[in-house]
Amino acid sequence: MDQELLTIDALTVREGSRDLVAEASFSLARGECVGLIGPNGAGKTTLMRAALGLQRAQGLSSLTLLPPEERARQVAFLPQNRDVAWPVSVRDLVSLGLLPARGIGLHVPQTVAERVEAILAEMELTALADRAATSLSGGELARVMMARLLVQDTPLVIADEPAASLDPAQQIALMDRLRSVADAGRGVLVSLHDLGLAARYCTRLLAMKAGRIVADGAPMDVLTPEVLADVFQIRAQMIDTSDGLILHPVALTGRGG
Numbered sequence: 001m002d003q004e005l006l007t008i009d010a011l012t013v014r015e016g017s018r019d020l021v022a023e024a025s026f027s028l029a030r031g032e033c034v035g036l037i038g039p040n041g042a043g044k045t046t047l048m049r050a051a052l053g054l055q056r057a058q059g060l061s062s063l064t065l066l067p068p069e070e071r072a073r074q075v076a077f078l079p080q081n082r083d084v085a086w087p088v089s090v091r092d093l094v095s096l097g098l099l100p101a102r103g104i105g106l107h108v109p110q111t112v113a114e115r116v117e118a119i120l121a122e123m124e125l126t127a128l129a130d131r132a133a134t135s136l137s138g139g140e141l142a143r144v145m146m147a148r149l150l151v152q153d154t155p156l157v158i159a160d161e162p163a164a165s166l167d168p169a170q171q172i173a174l175m176d177r178l179r180s181v182a183d184a185g186r187g188v189l190v191s192l193h194d195l196g197l198a199a200r201y202c203t204r205l206l207a208m209k210a211g212r213i214v215a216d217g218a219p220m221d222v223l224t225p226e227v228l229a230d231v232f233q234i235r236a237q238m239i240d241t242s243d244g245l246i247l248h249p250v251a252l253t254g255r256g257g
C-alpha cells in the first residue's frame with residue numbers, strides 16, 4: 001500500500017509581485033496528523049487551497065494530478081469559510097458531504113443514510129439533526145461542518161482552522177477525533193492557532209512564515225524558542241505533563257515578557 005497520501009513539491013502561489021506561498025515542499029504519509037501553524041497571513045489557507053487545486057499555483061501537488069471524482073474520493077476538505085446560504089437541515093448538510101458517493105438527486109441510499117445518522121450520533125448532533133443549519137450557534141455549526149468532513153471517510157482529511165469557535169471541551173474532542181483518523185492509518189493536515197493543541201495532538205508540525213515553510217518536524221523540534229520568537233514573536237512556557245505537553249505563550253517583551 002502506498003504510504004504517501006500527499007506530495008507537494010516547490011508549490012508557489014504568486015499574486016502580483018508577492019509569493020503568498022513560496023516553494024513549499026513536503027509529503028504527508030498514512031498515520032500522520034500534520035499541524036500547519038503560523039501567524040495570521042502566513043499562507044496556511046493559500047497552501048491548503050493550492051494543494052487541493054482550488055487555487056492556481058506553480059509546482060506540484062499530487063492531488064491536482066487526480067481527476068475530480070478520484071480527488072473527491074481521496075480527500076475531504078473543511079474550508080475556513082463556514083457560511084451556510086440556505087436554511088438546509090443539519091442532516092441534509094452532513095449528507096451533502098457524501099455527494100461524490102451518493103450522486104446528485106433526492107434519493108439517499110440506505111447505506112448513506114445510516115452513515116449520516118452514525119456520524120450525527122458520534123458528533124452529538126442527533127438532537128440538532130432537523131434544525132436549520134442557519135439557526136445554529138457558531139460552535140454548533142463548526143461541529144456540523146466537522147461531521148460533514150468526517151462522514152466522507154476519505155484517506156486524507158484537510159481542515160482549515162477546525163478548532164475556531166469551539167469551546168475547550170469540544171476542541172479536545174475535535175483533536176482526539178483528528179488524531180484517531182491518523183492513528184487508523186489515514187492522514188490529516190490541519191491548520192491550528194492553538195500551539196498547545198498542535199503540540200499535544202499532532203505527530204508533526206509545519207511552521208509557515210511569510211509564505212515559506214520554515215520548520216518541519218516533530219512538535220518538540222519545531223516549537224523551539226528560536227522558531228517561536230522568529231515565526232510568532234512569542235516565547236512560551238512549556239510543561240511536560242502526564243496529559244501531554246502544556247504550552248503557554250507569552251509576549252517576547254512587555255507584560256509576561
Ligand SMILES: Nc1ncnc2c1ncn2[C@@H]1O[C@H](COP(=O)(O)OP(=O)(O)OP(=O)(O)O)[C@@H](O)[C@H]1O
Nearest residue numbers: 015020038039040041042043044045046047080208
Ligand atoms: N487573492 C489574493 N490577493 C492578494 N492577497 C491575497 C489573496 N489571497 C490571500 N492573500 C494574502 O495572502 C496572505 C496569506 O493569506 P492566507 O489566508 O493564506 O493566510 P493564513 O496563514 O491562512 O492566515 P490566517 O491565520 O489569518 O487565516 C495574506 O496576507 C492575505 O492577505
